[in-house]
Amino acid sequence: xxxxxxxxxxxxxxxxxxxxxxxxxxxxxxxxxxxxxxxxxxxxxxxxxxxxxxxxxxxxxxxxxxxxxxxxxxxxxxxxxxxxxxxxxxxxxxxxxxxxxxxxxxxxxxxxxxxxxxxxxxxxxxxxxxxxxxxxxxxxxxxxxxxxxxxxxxxxxxxxxxxxxxxxxxxxxxxxxxxxxxxxxxxxxxxxxxxxxxxxxxxxxxxxxxxxxxxxxxxxxxxxxxxxxxxxxxxxxxxxxxxxxxxxxxxxxxxxxxxxxxxxxxxxxxxxxxxxxxxxxxxxxxxxxxxxxxxxxxxxxxxxxxxxxxxxxxxxxxxxxxxxxxxxxxxxxxxxxxxxxxxxxxxxxxxxxxxxxxxxxxxxxxxxxxxxxxxxxxxxxxxxxxxxxxxxxxxxxxxxxxxxxxxxxxxxxxxxxxxxxxxxx
Amino acid sequence: xxxxxxxxxxxxxxxxxxxxxxxxxxxxxxxxxxxxxxxxxxxxxxxxxxxxxxxxxxxxxxxxxxxxxxxxxxxxxxxxxxxxxxxxxxxxxxxxxxxxxxxxxxxxxxxxxxxxxxxxxxxxxxxxxxxxxxxxxxxxxxxxxxxxxxxxxxxxxxxxxxxxxxxxxxxxxxxxxxxxxxxxxxxxxxxxxxxxxxxxxxxxxxxxxxxxxxxxxxxxxxxxxxxxxxxxxxxxxxxxxxxxxxxxxxxxxxxx
Numbered sequence: 001x002x003x004x005x006x007x008x009x010x011x012x013x014x015x016x017x018x019x020x021x022x023x024x025x026x027x028x029x030x031x032x033x034x035x036x037x038x039x040x041x042x043x044x045x046x047x048x049x050x051x052x053x054x055x056x057x058x059x060x061x062x063x064x065x066x067x068x069x070x071x072x073x074x075x076x077x078x079x080x081x082x083x084x085x086x087x088x089x090x091x092x093x094x095x096x097x098x099x100x101x102x103x104x105x106x107x108x109x110x111x112x113x114x115x116x117x118x119x120x121x122x123x124x125x126x127x128x129x130x131x132x133x134x135x136x137x138x139x140x141x142x143x144x145x146x147x148x149x150x151x152x153x154x155x156x157x158x159x160x161x162x163x164x165x166x167x168x169x170x171x172x173x174x175x176x177x178x179x180x181x182x183x184x185x186x187x188x189x190x191x192x193x194x195x196x197x198x199x200x201x202x203x204x205x206x207x208x209x210x211x212x213x214x215x216x217x218x219x220x221x222x223x224x225x226x227x228x229x230x231x232x233x234x235x236x237x238x239x240x241x242x243x244x245x246x247x248x249x250x251x252x253x254x255x256x257x258x259x260x261x262x263x264x265x266x267x268x269x270x271x272x273x274x275x276x277x278x279x280x281x282x283x284x285x286x287x288x289x290x291x292x293x294x295x296x297x298x299x300x301x302x303x304x305x306x307x308x309x310x311x312x313x314x315x316x317x318x319x320x321x322x323x324x325x326x327x328x329x330x331x332x333x334x335x336x337x338x339x340x341x342x343x344x345x346x347x348x349x350x351x352x353x354x355x356x357x358x359x360x361x362x363x364x365x366x367x368x369x370x371x372x373x374x375x376x377x378x379x380x381x382x383x384x385x386x387x388x389x390x391x392x393x394x395x396x397x398x399x400x401x402x403x404x405x406x407x408x409x410x411x412x413x414x415x416x417x418x419x420x421x422x423x424x425x
Numbered sequence: 426x427x428x429x430x431x432x433x434x435x436x437x438x439x440x441x442x443x444x445x446x447x448x449x450x451x452x453x454x455x456x457x458x459x460x461x462x463x464x465x466x467x468x469x470x471x472x473x474x475x476x477x478x479x480x481x482x483x484x485x486x487x488x489x490x491x492x493x494x495x496x497x498x499x500x501x502x503x504x505x506x507x508x509x510x511x512x513x514x515x516x517x518x519x520x521x522x523x524x525x526x527x528x529x530x531x532x533x534x535x536x537x538x539x540x541x542x543x544x545x546x547x548x549x550x551x552x553x554x555x556x557x558x559x560x561x562x563x564x565x566x567x568x569x570x571x572x573x574x575x576x577x578x579x580x581x582x583x584x585x586x587x588x589x590x591x592x593x594x595x596x597x598x599x600x601x602x603x604x605x606x607x608x609x610x611x612x613x614x615x616x617x618x619x620x621x622x623x624x625x626x627x628x629x630x631x632x633x634x635x636x637x638x639x640x641x642x643x644x645x646x647x648x649x650x651x652x653x654x655x656x657x658x659x660x661x662x663x664x665x666x667x668x669x670x671x672x673x674x675x676x677x678x679x680x681x
Contacts, residue, residue: 272540272541275539275540275541275542276539276540279534279538279539279542279546279550280522280525280526280528280529280532280550280553281529281532281534281536281538281539282539283518283522283525283526284526284529286515286517286518286522286526287515287518287523287526289515289517290514290515290516290517290518291513291514291515291516293477293497293513294509294513294514294515295515295526296476296477296496296497296498296501297475297477297497297498297501297506297507297509298501298506298526298527298529298589298590298592298593299498299501299502299527299529299530299531299593300498300526300529300530301498301529302498308536312540354517402517
């Protein structure tokens with residue numbers, strides 16, 4: 001068994017990530033050109049949105065057709081192109097500085113995902129929601145993972161960010177019944193959007209300060225309880241504000257959150273949080289988690305460290321909320337209830353604490369799982385918890401708890417240390 | 426001017442008087458010992474000195490500055506570092522990170538540098554890492570730099586904790602039972618380390634110990650504590666034969 005696994009691995013050995021991405025680009029191109037024809041030939045009703053798993057669940061008789069589609073459309077082009085370009089990209093990649101290396105990969109990833117997603121507006125919607133989930137999960141990880149507290153306020157922060165940025169955008173750029181005619185020419189909406197998001201994030205961070213001041217005097221369950229209250233307070237506050245629609249919700253957000261915009265914000269969030277958690281200043285957050293009194297005795301201003309982590313979480317959750325509002329084009333108070341927080345918490349604990357790649361993985365898996373299982377309707381909420389329980393039994397620290405994913409057998413080039421040595425579990 | 430001067434230090438936990446009118450005067454360059462039976466209040470005195478508790482009464486003066494009631498991170502920034510009786514390392518982090526984080530107050534890039542990786546941050550991180558590795562070399566633990574501390578042997582963890590305390594650039598180092606749980610061989614090794622720190626870094630050291638041999642051979646001046654009060658003080662020889670010390674440790678001799 002082990003020998004077979006090794007042989008399997010050898011097929012993939014020495015192919016740099018860049019080659020896989022080029023393969024993905026090729027697959028996306030092939031699908032764009034002949035996807036529909038192939039799908040019809042195989043008897044499918046159209047291009048499968050998400051790898052055909054929901055088709056399978058809806059009608060198991062379609063399994064062979066879907067498998068053939070996946071093989072022809074994705075597996076073959078990806079592998080062949082990756083293999084063919086491996087030697088060439090390997091040479092190119094080893095000559096790059098770390099900065100260009102990262103930049104090239106991010107751009108490639110963007111092209112692959114965008115090219116693949118643009119074929120189907122439903123894909124594009126799910127991808128944007130996924131990117132938002134990644135921001136939420138990673139920023140929550142700062143508090144629940146690196147800092148070791150337990151906050152459930154993420155939905156509340158989203159709500160504040162979503163409403164504040166929506167108000168700014170609708171007031172400024174849309175002819176609205178409540179906010180009157182557009183103040184600025186609507187063509188400038190895209191330019192102003194980053195500022196609106198920033199305002200939303202800052203508003204969330206300011207409300208977070210009100211939570212942080214009383215709850216960081218002590219440790220323990222207080223933060224969980226106070227943040228739970230926070231979510232309910234925000235919800236009923238918004239429900240009672242008639243000028244933003246109250247419980248009926250708030251719409252008319254300008255269409256400014258396309259996939260590229262959401263992608264850039266996600267990359268920015270990950271970059272900032274990675275920078276912080278990999279700096280010595282940011283690692284003090286983990287020191288506070290592991291032993292607060294020792295951190296204090298070693299010159300760490302623990303109160304400041306905790307407030308910074310919490311406000312950063314609030315800021316990015318607010319930004320994510322603003323993105324969400326403009327992706328969906330409609331928000332209401334109950335989109336940001338405790339269920340939303342629970343979803344993000346599930347993504348976080350699935351992926352693993354104190355790990356950026358873990359958060360990304362958790363968000364991707366959870367979001368994909370919930371898309372794929374959509375045909376099961378209500379039964380989906382039986383399957384997903386079971387999956388979570390199984391993960392918790394076999395990997396109590398989450399899939400990537402306390403470590404970062406590396407690609408040693410994909411990459412000929414040693415990647416930079418990300419912060420944690422292999423965990424002791 | 427003494428490095429550390431404590432006068433009339435008294436502390437109550439509820440109705441329990443843990444420390445009563447403790448005083449001391451530690452001169453720069455000294456290795457000072459604090460001994461006493463279990464529960465005598467030795468660790469409480471360290472906790473009061475480093476700001477973990479605010480004393481009920483008394484004054485603590487460090488380098489001529491009154492530090493009574495200051496918060497622990499402020500006191501440690503002034504130059505008092507400590508280790509703990511039961512190790513308090515950051516167990517999910519590597520040995521190197523444990524030491525690097527103790528440079529916290531000396532980091533010269535601010536939050537903006539941390540979040541956006543501005544220029545100067547890399548340089549500063551390199552400087553901190555080099556200094557942390559230098560400290561690890563000094564204690565002969567550099568080969569463990571990238572190991573998560575919970576995976577390290579006990580004796581090495583003790584040394585990581587000392588290196589971490591040194592990273593805060595202390596003038597006064599408080600060691601709370603540095604040899605607790607160690608074998609005689611490890612104890613001798615620790616003794617060498619403490620001598621080395623004292624001689625090479627010109628460090629003033631105040632230590633709590635249970636092992637007489639250890640204290641007697643390291644310290645020039647020893648204070649003995651029992652039920653929160655000083656019962657004897659002086660050079661090792663005077664302490665060894667002091668009747669109240671013998672009584673506190675061995676109990677009273679009953680005349681037949």
